[in-house]
Amino acid sequence: MFFDLNLPAGSLGASEYAAALEMQQRFGVTVVARNTEVKSLSNLRDSRATPGLAPEVSQSDAKQTTFRILERLTIVLDDSNTNLRIDAGNQKLQNYDVLAVKPLTEKALLSAVNADVDIIQLDLSTKLPFNLRKTTLNTAIQKGIYFELSYGPCIRDQNARRNIISNLQSILRVTAGKHLVVTSDAIRALDLRSPHDVMNLLQVFGLPDKYARDAITTSPRSVLYHAATRRDTLKGFVSVEPLDALTEGVKWKMGDVPTGKELEEGADFVSFGDLSGFE
Amino acid sequence: MRFKNRYLAFQLLSRQSSSSSSSDRLLIHESINRDGILKAIKTSLEQNFGDMAVGIASNLSIKYFSPMTGVGILRVPRDIYKECWAAVTLVTSVTGERGERDRISCLLNVFHVAGTIKQAQINTIEHNKSEVLRLQDALKLSGSAVWFKGKGGFLNFDT
Numbered sequence: 001m002f003f004d005l006n007l008p009a010g011s012l013g014a015s016e017y018a019a020a021l022e023m024q025q026r027f028g029v030t031v032v033a034r035n036t037e038v039k040s041l042s043n044l045r046d047s048r049a050t051p052g053l054a055p056e057v058s059q060s061d062a063k064q065t066t067f068r069i070l071e072r073l074t075i076v077l078d079d080s081n082t083n084l085r086i087d088a089g090n091q092k093l094q095n096y097d098v099l100a101v102k103p104l105t106e107k108a109l110l111s112a113v114n115a116d117v118d119i120i121q122l123d124l125s126t127k128l129p130f131n132l133r134k135t136t137l138n139t140a141i142q143k144g145i146y147f148e149l150s151y152g153p154c155i156r157d158q159n160a161r162r163n164i165i166s167n168l169q170s171i172l173r174v175t176a177g178k179h180l181v182v183t184s185d186a187i188r189a190l191d192l193r194s195p196h197d198v199m200n201l202l203q204v205f206g207l208p209d210k211y212a213r214d215a216i217t218t219s220p221r222s223v224l225y226h227a228a229t230r231r232d233t234l235k236g237f238v239s240v241e242p243l244d245a246l247t248e249g250v251k252w253k254m255g256d257v258p259t260g261k262e263l264e265e266g267a268d269f270v271s272f273g274d275l276s277g278f279e
Numbered sequence: 280m281r282f283k284n285r286y287l288a289f290q291l292l293s294r295q296s297s298s299s300s301s302s303d304r305l306l307i308h309e310s311i312n313r314d315g316i317l318k319a320i321k322t323s324l325e326q327n328f329g330d331m332a333v334g335i336a337s338n339l340s341i342k343y344f345s346p347m348t349g350v351g352i353l354r355v356p357r358d359i360y361k362e363c364w365a366a367v368t369l370v371t372s373v374t375g376e377r378g379e380r381d382r383i384s385c386l387l388n389v390f391h392v393a394g395t396i397k398q399a400q401i402n403t404i405e406h407n408k409s410e411v412l413r414l415q416d417a418l419k420l421s422g423s424a425v426w427f428k429g430k431g432g433f434l435n436f437d438t
Contacts, residue, residue, distance in 0.1 A: 019294060026413075027388070155371060158326070189294060190371070194388045197368040204365040 002195040003220030005033040005072060005098060005119070006150060006183035019189035025067055027194040031220070033072035033098050035185075041075070041092065070097035070224075074121060077101050077108035098227050100148065106130035113140040118227045119181065120145055124167040125153035125160035134174050141179045144226045146219055147171065150185030151198055165205050177211035181219045285360035286342070286399035287392055288406065289367060291316065291349035293385035310375035311383060313344040316351065319373040320387075324366040328359075332366075335359050342396060348407055352399045364389055 004024060009017050024032055073096040093099055100119035103109040106129070112120050113136055120140055122128065137147070149168065153160035171180070182202065186192050193201070195216050202212040291311065317339065325333045336356055344351035355363035367387050375381035390406055393399035 023292070155369060161327075161369075190292075190384055190386050193368055193386065194390070197364070197389055200361060200364045200389075201368050204361050 001031070001221070002027070002029045002216050003031045003181075003224075004029050004184050004192075004216075005031075005070075005181060005220050005223060006035045006074075006121075006148065006185045007032050008035045008037065008185060008187065010036065011187045012189075016187075016189050020186060020192060021067075021069070023189050023192050027192070029195065030066070031068050031070065031224075033070040035072045035074055035100075036096075037074045037076060037102070039076050072096060072098040072100060074100040074102050075117075076104065077112055078104040079107050094231055097231075098223060099230070104129075109136060113137070113143070113145065116230060117145060118223050118230065119148050121148040121150075122167070124149055124164050124171075125157070127163055128167055128170075132170055132174050137171075137174050141175065144222070146179050146181045146223050146226075147175070149180055149182050149215070151182060151193065151201065152185035152187065152191045155191050155193065156187070168205055168207065172206060177207050177215075179219070180207070180211060180215045181223055182215040183220075283357040283394075284338075284354050285357050285363075285392055285394065286396050287353045287355060287360070287364060287367060287389050288399045288403045289351055289353060289387050289389045290406070290410075291351070291373070291385050291387055293349075293383055309346060310377065310381060311346055311349075311373060311385075312376060313341040313351065315374040315376075316344065316387075317341050319370045320353070320363075320367055323370050324363065327366055327369055328362050332359060332362055336363055339363065343400075343403070348410060350403055350407060350410075352396065352403060354396070357394075360392070364392070 007017070007020060007024075012020055021032065073093065098119065099117045100121050101108075101112045101115060101117050102121045102123065103112040104123065109120070109122075109130070122132075140147070149164070149171075151164075154164045171177075182198060184192050198216060199212045202215065203209055207215070293311075321333065321339065324336060324339075336359055338354070338356065340354050342352040342354050353363075353367065367389055370385075370387050372382050372384040375383055391399065391402040393402060
């Protein structure tokens, strides 16, 4: 199961976006995230664009191979807007499946590692204006935040390719390749590459084989788990959901609770999130 | 010991501009030939890995290429097959029959790496089969014609 958590719908345009989706399906990518990039939180929409497509924390139909499109929000952070409220209390952010920040300065990176997000997207296609410190990145890693590397720019542009390789080396020095997700960030459908091609490319660039594979399979899945935990649970360990959201396999959790008409409309039942579903 | 190779089975994917009517999907440009692809791969290899890689991979050659399906087999030396694969991945355009004047943007997708040309051939045939099935499915869904355009004219899969 392969993931691509960054398909910028805005810069792709409608026809290229459709072609990109077709291309991803051909390559065997099963989950893509449609990315929206914003600088402020003021004009975010209030409702979900694609309801029900997000991976729920407690759905245990394990063999789900249908193609899914998620919604991702990327907040660009620089020195001027580091005091944005990015936390679980902000209801508007709950409308997105994946939440990412893109810090442009060192100060912004420091506030990003402490924010309640899933992905930190560093602009690796340019020369980073600051050094990546081990303590900073480790704070993020301990919170379960992943770092993003986009291969799109390195297909498009030779200079970007050089910068990405050099920045990847400095990330490797700090994290040894762990906690990395690789996404496309394609602006044309032909910028996309198949997952196996991407894995080989990363290996040639110096990422250890195991982590190259993880970066497009298990790591993005962890990101989705992290996102679901942030979104749907209270403090990360209790989730509340309606009874009819439970599938047959997990009905036993209800115990002897009366079902159907005996229950009042909209009654909820508290269950512990079943995390085995998303494989 | 004999010289060992790897055979990369690849598929060229390109997207035509919307000049042709949207109901007919042209898959592969008729003027793409194996020389153009080989040149693009060698240029990419030199750009990304330098003269040394080009020197080691001097026996780089395309063993098979079908302009109908865009599927081909590339022979690379085993020692640096990963670098060659990366060079193939980083190709963004190939030149057609008229040289620089028709440059077609495309991507090359490696779908199998084989140790012998026999295995590469088996997998290429397998891949072609699934590709035709996929096209027929798309055809049934959209209800429109899918065209392969090649040197021999059009090949039309009717519903």
